[in-house]
Amino acid sequence: MVSSMTAFASRSFTLPQEAAVLRWDIKSVNQRYFEASIKLPDAFQTLEYHFRDQLRGKMNRGKIFCQLQYEEDVTGRSQLEIDVSQLDALTETCAFVANRLKNVDPMFLIAPISPLDILKWPQIIKGANQDLAAIHQEIIKAFSETIQSFIQARLREGSDLKGFIEQRLKAIEVILKKIRERLPNIMSRYREKLMERMLDLKVAIDSNRLEQEMIFIAQKMDVAEELDRLDTHLQAVKTLLETGGVIGRHLDFLSQELNREANTLASKSVDALLTQETVELKVLIEQIREQVQNIE
Secondary structure (H helix, E strand, C coil): CECECCEEEEEEEEEHHHCEEEEEEEEEECCCCEEEEEECCHHHHHHHHHHHHHHHHHCCCEEEEEEEEEEECHHHCCCCCECHHHHHHHHHHHHHHHHHHHHHCCCCCCCCCCHHHHHHCCCCECCCCCCHHHHHHHHHHHHHHHHHHHHHHHHHHHHHHHHHHHHHHHHHHHHHHHHHHHHHHHHHHHHHHHHHHHHHCCCCCCHHHHHHHHHHHHHHHCCHHHHHHHHHHHHHHHHHHHHCECCHHHHHHHHHHHHHHHHHHHHCCCCHHHHHHHHHHHHHHHHHHHHHCCEC
């Protein structure tokens, strides 16, 4: 299946035994290579490498942002034990900062510190009864479930991208068919215009010279190879879309090749309608190029 590099997933989990709620937010943006940014509360920093390895095993490209929010409902506990040393250190630091700010500006007003804000500070409330190993397992489990939601979101967006690209491929095939049907008439009309100009200029028409000139023009206007290569690249894009997997770089390369052939086709055009068709062709190819940047 086709996977997008842009997606978002968020899951919240309740831990009744710990009177806590945790939430994972995972999002990703386009990037040529894999890169993970993981933000964890201080108490769970040791788990970062586990999460990074898990991401690397499931994704190949994109910049991934993961954030864990862990909140304990301290008001729901029957007994709270305060770490007095931590509390004293925090209050002394707050007093020091308040005094420093007053020295800088006597008119600076210091808002009173709420006791609830103090209680929310890490390590103020002792967690002697907490089973950190169990909490870690719950966080790891929650991460795995959120990752699955995230992967599904990437696949859904990838499916939309696939449909978008397939629509453009069909439109390109229609244009190529029109060009092929128009090519035989272009030479005959070009020949007629050339003869009309020669007659207007009252120039004697040399049949042999005219035929040589038409052969030269026909060789210069020959776009059969470009059309065949466009067909080949289109088929390769279709095959990749059906195969799925990590195909973003391959699709990017093929879209560049499609654009190169379209440019050559436009440079050989001597017909206004053909030029118009090649412009539309280039627009469609550019739309494909923009979207394949999102594919893993």
